Amino acid sequence: MDAIAPALERDAAMTRACARLRAWIEAEGFRGWDPYDGLNSPVLKAATLGLKWPRIAAIQAMKRSPVNLRPFLLVRKGYNPKGLGLFLWGYAKLFAASDGRDDAARDRAFELLGLLESCRAETAHGKGWGYNFDWQSRAFYVPKGTPTIVNSSFIGHALLDAFAHIGDERFLALALPIRDFILSDLHRTPAENDSFCFAYTPLDRTIVHNANLLGASLLIRLERHDPSAQGREAALGALAYSIARQREDGSWWYADTDYQRWIDSFHTGFNLQAIRWFVEAGEAEAHRAAYAKGVRFYAESFFEPDGTAKYYHDRAAPEDIHSYAQALVFFAGEGEAYRPLVDRVARTMLARFQDRRGFFYFQRRKGRPIRIPHIRWAQAWAFHALTEHGLQYGRRTTSGSEHQPDITLAGKALGSQPKASES
Numbered sequence: 001m002d003a004i005a006p007a008l009e010r011d012a013a014m015t016r017a018c019a020r021l022r023a024w025i026e027a028e029g030f031r032g033w034d035p036y037d038g039l040n041s042p043v044l045k046a047a048t049l050g051l052k053w054p055r056i057a058a059i060q061a062m063k064r065s066p067v068n069l070r071p072f073l074l075v076r077k078g079y080n081p082k083g084l085g086l087f088l089w090g091y092a093k094l095f096a097a098s099d100g101r102d103d104a105a106r107d108r109a110f111e112l113l114g115l116l117e118s119c120r121a122e123t124a125h126g127k128g129w130g131y132n133f134d135w136q137s138r139a140f141y142v143p144k145g146t147p148t149i150v151n152s153s154f155i156g157h158a159l160l161d162a163f164a165h166i167g168d169e170r171f172l173a174l175a176l177p178i179r180d181f182i183l184s185d186l187h188r189t190p191a192e193n194d195s196f197c198f199a200y201t202p203l204d205r206t207i208v209h210n211a212n213l214l215g216a217s218l219l220i221r222l223e224r225h226d227p228s229a230q231g232r233e234a235a236l237g238a239l240a241y242s243i244a245r246q247r248e249d250g251s252w253w254y255a256d257t258d259y260q261r262w263i264d265s266f267h268t269g270f271n272l273q274a275i276r277w278f279v280e281a282g283e284a285e286a287h288r289a290a291y292a293k294g295v296r297f298y299a300e301s302f303f304e305p306d307g308t309a310k311y312y313h314d315r316a317a318p319e320d321i322h323s324y325a326q327a328l329v330f331f332a333g334e335g336e337a338y339r340p341l342v343d344r345v346a347r348t349m350l351a352r353f354q355d356r357r358g359f360f361y362f363q364r365r366k367g368r369p370i371r372i373p374h375i376r377w378a379q380a381w382a383f384h385a386l387t388e389h390g391l392q393y394g395r396r397t398t399s400g401s402e403h404q405p406d407i408t409l410a411g412k413a414l415g416s417q418p419k420a421s422e423s
Contacts (some may be wrong), residue, residue: 088158093165129153217274272298
């Protein structure tokens, strides 16, 4: 009993944090602002004259400001499709963690399903989701509503898990047309041995590894529900492309273009999460060593002893809620060997990022929080992380296996455990 008490206490803190956040997002009706919604301001949009660099300047100024200028610049709160998908995912997990007793969570999941249906974009061949704002990067410009492989894939994964946890066919039905969007509406950059990389949107030809892997992983998960030779072949080809470009230390550049060669925390986590879905589907036996090397790099490169989640592999700043949230989502699924790391990151995230009113901050810069309660970037990701933590560790505690060591997916490849410095 003495050994179990600390685990129960730390898990109770996470449960309380999740309940406070849940109350806040429900009071907001799932609407909010986003770090990248600057062009939703009619004032700023007009001032950019539709030009690339003024658009980037407007978006970055709004993103980096510690003061929320949106109300003054007429940016309204709205539904962010990716945020809706993450909230849906969280409520489905709450329902599963309650063993089907949390009827309010199930009802919220159906409410979010309806909102996702209402903001889905029709494409030439399928259906997908974009953002509720125009956005401009150095690589390309994407008008509001343009479906992206990242948004559509995250929402697809959420829908598949909601189907698994709740059992209603409507979740699966909304996920299936995403396959046609990925297979037929996105450019492919060809490479060796029939491998290729999916583009980010129907409008570009960029090579971004997390986007490519997320789309491929959704295709492989859809195979279980609606087998398709074309879907499986494409999934494995896209997986092979990014696996072949893993660096010697286990990392990936964010993208293959020269000006996008950085290595950050949460996109590393997205890459590995996507590969783990292949592993779980039995479709990545040849890549287990690469997966294990990536997991080791992630665990050893992005986290300080006090639980600080670094943004980049070589520097911590800025502290960002995404870095904490994706770490919890990923490592909670890697077994008890990573529980000490999860606990450190979770404690630090709650202490530094959750406001007394329940919501989570966007970033901390030079030790000072940017308190703007961005709905997708902060609240949806924190909710996804807290509910994943509750689902994973709640299951182990109730099954009596809380303190039994697991063989992690990464450990299966090399028979390894995290270094002592990670525990």
